[in-house]
Amino acid sequence: MKNLMSSYARTWAQHTGIQFATLSILSATLTVVAIVFVTSFNVNRIMTQWGTDIKLTAYLENDKDLDFALLEKKIQGMDSVKAVEFVGKERALQIFNNQLKDITPEFLSENLDANPLPNSFEITLKEQIKNSESYEVLTKQASLISSFEGIEDVSYGQSWLKNYSAFVSGVTTSGIVVILILLVGSLFIIGNSIRSSISSRKEEIEILELVGATRFSIRLPFVFEGFVTGALTSAIGLFICFFLFSWAKAIISQSAVLARLSETMQFFDYSFIFLFVLGGALIGALGSFLTVRGINDGWSASQGAN
Amino acid sequence: MIQFSHVYKTYLGPVHALRNIEFEIDKGEFVFLTGPSGAGKTTLFRMISAYDKPSSGVVRVSGSSIDELNANTVAYFRRKIGVVFQDFKLLKDRTLAENVALPLTVKGHPQKLIDQKVNELLDQLGLSHRKYQYPAQISGGEQQRVAIARALIHQPGVLIADEPTGNLDPQLSEEIMDLLESVNAQGTTVFVATHDHELVRRRAKRVIELAGGQIVRDSR
Numbered sequence: 001m002k003n004l005m006s007s008y009a010r011t012w013a014q015h016t017g018i019q020f021a022t023l024s025i026l027s028a029t030l031t032v033v034a035i036v037f038v039t040s041f042n043v044n045r046i047m048t049q050w051g052t053d054i055k056l057t058a059y060l061e062n063d064k065d066l067d068f069a070l071l072e073k074k075i076q077g078m079d080s081v082k083a084v085e086f087v088g089k090e091r092a093l094q095i096f097n098n099q100l101k102d103i104t105p106e107f108l109s110e111n112l113d114a115n116p117l118p119n120s121f122e123i124t125l126k127e128q129i130k131n132s133e134s135y136e137v138l139t140k141q142a143s144l145i146s147s148f149e150g151i152e153d154v155s156y157g158q159s160w161l162k163n164y165s166a167f168v169s170g171v172t173t174s175g176i177v178v179i180l181i182l183l184v185g186s187l188f189i190i191g192n193s194i195r196s197s198i199s200s201r202k203e204e205i206e207i208l209e210l211v212g213a214t215r216f217s218i219r220l221p222f223v224f225e226g227f228v229t230g231a232l233t234s235a236i237g238l239f240i241c242f243f244l245f246s247w248a249k250a251i252i253s254q255s256a257v258l259a260r261l262s263e264t265m266q267f268f269d270y271s272f273i274f275l276f277v278l279g280g281a282l283i284g285a286l287g288s289f290l291t292v293r294g295i296n297d298g299w300s301a302s303q304g305a306n
Numbered sequence: 307m308i309q310f311s312h313v314y315k316t317y318l319g320p321v322h323a324l325r326n327i328e329f330e331i332d333k334g335e336f337v338f339l340t341g342p343s344g345a346g347k348t349t350l351f352r353m354i355s356a357y358d359k360p361s362s363g364v365v366r367v368s369g370s371s372i373d374e375l376n377a378n379t380v381a382y383f384r385r386k387i388g389v390v391f392q393d394f395k396l397l398k399d400r401t402l403a404e405n406v407a408l409p410l411t412v413k414g415h416p417q418k419l420i421d422q423k424v425n426e427l428l429d430q431l432g433l434s435h436r437k438y439q440y441p442a443q444i445s446g447g448e449q450q451r452v453a454i455a456r457a458l459i460h461q462p463g464v465l466i467a468d469e470p471t472g473n474l475d476p477q478l479s480e481e482i483m484d485l486l487e488s489v490n491a492q493g494t495t496v497f498v499a500t501h502d503h504e505l506v507r508r509r510a511k512r513v514i515e516l517a518g519g520q521i522v523r524d525s526r
Contacts, residue, residue, distance in 0.1 A: 003411070013399075203395075204397055206395075208412060209380075209384070210355070211409040211412055212381050212413065213381060214381040214412070215377060
């Protein structure tokens with residue numbers, strides 16, 4: 001370990017400029033990766049929370065004499081249903097009035113002399129809406145409930161939900177694509193840095209070969225160099241991302257419209273931070289390994305001479 | 307210890323660097339390889355140190371056939387030999403002690419043992435007072451002595467030296483040759499390439515002479 005550390009220190013001493021440039025570019029790249037992660041994580045988190053609130057409303061036929069208790073029991077007996085609540089037409093009107101009284105009080109007092117609202121059931125499902133698959137489950141359940149005797153219509157914000165699930169899937173997919181592109185880019189950046197390191201230490205490699213160093217022992221310091229660079233830059237990336245996240249959260253919390261969002265926003269937990277830094281280190285080691293794999297084969301001096 | 311049997315080496319061109327080389331050097335011998343520039347001395351030495359393979363024929367050193375070495379085994383072969391070059395090939399950013407220690411470091415010997423061996427060897431060569439200095443801080447003769455120390459620290463059976471006095475003045479050259487002779491006296495086979503005929507004549511050792519890639523004289 002002491003030898004590996006001193007080898008890394010020598011690289012810094014010999015190529016301060018290149019090392020600094022590599023560190024800066026990689027830190028910037030991994031900051032973007034961390035931002036994509038934290039954005040995707042929080043969008044999913046916020047959306048999932050909204051998704052938890054989603055309920056189906058089954059409206060009952062007005063002019064039929066229905067056994068509400070029996071219908072409620074039938075719906076409650078469905079596998080995916082968590083809770084069913086009967087909302088009588090009087091209560092529905094009361095809720096309606098409560099929701100509208102602050103917005104259009106004159107409309108309520110002047111025009112509503114009869115109750116046009118139907119009886120209904122408010123149905124909460126066991127699964128929360130997370131993606132298009134759960135959206136399909138929801139539509140299937142809605143379609144099943146609407147086929148029951150006495151059910152006029154089932155509403156669950158169809159068009160909003162469709163867009164919502166597509167948005168969540170879109171954010172996740174584009175996040176994965178962006179992260180993959182940036183990680184492949186990181187491999188190249190680390191590979192180039194290691195290549196320049198190898199090129200300037202060609203004589204050292206030849207001398208090490210001359211005294212009987214194995215391929216493994218010659219390559220190891222470069223792979224270690226990539227590992228440390230990857231770990232360092234991912235830690236720096238997370239650090240910068242944390243500051244940007246805190247700044248964004250503070251701005252959002254000051255907005256009257258979005259203030260509630262900031263309560264849901266959350267940075268990564270310690271286990272994710274550890275995994276992110278470890279992932280960066282492994283990508284660095286892999287980038288180095290792919291580069292050194294083709295360079296030193298125990299005969300580099302003879303290849304150079306011929 | 308060193309055996310060349312019908313060895314040819316042809317580079318792209320074609321350039322015939324070595325033609326039908328055949329000789330044998332026994333354990334404990336001291337042999338000079340002479341010849342003008344371009345005679346093939348360096349090519350021959352590169353084969354002995356496994357930096358090159360013959361186009362045809364067999365080269366055997368310390369029981370290993372160079373042609374059969376691969377990327378994994380070549381490192382272990384080089385641990386059995388010691389090599390000294392005209393340009394010393396010392397690592398400029400390591401102290402003299404670190405340079406001398408390299409063959410033991412790569413073998414993974416304990417640091418305590420390495421320090422002990424390095425100190426003993428540098429003492430013998432009169433360089434112990436300079437062990438924490440860097441190659442650029444010492445003279446050419448001292449650098450060559452450090453290179454020889456590095457080539458000897460792992461007690462190889464064979465020491466090959468390619469023009470070890472090429473960059474040194476006559477007095478330092480004699481000192482280096484004395485040192486190589488004392489190494490040989492301790493049982494190490496020494497094979498030295500040089501184009502300094504005067505130096506060879508004074509030492510009265512076996513001489514193999516190359517010209518145009520062929521052996522033209524073997525004084526055995």
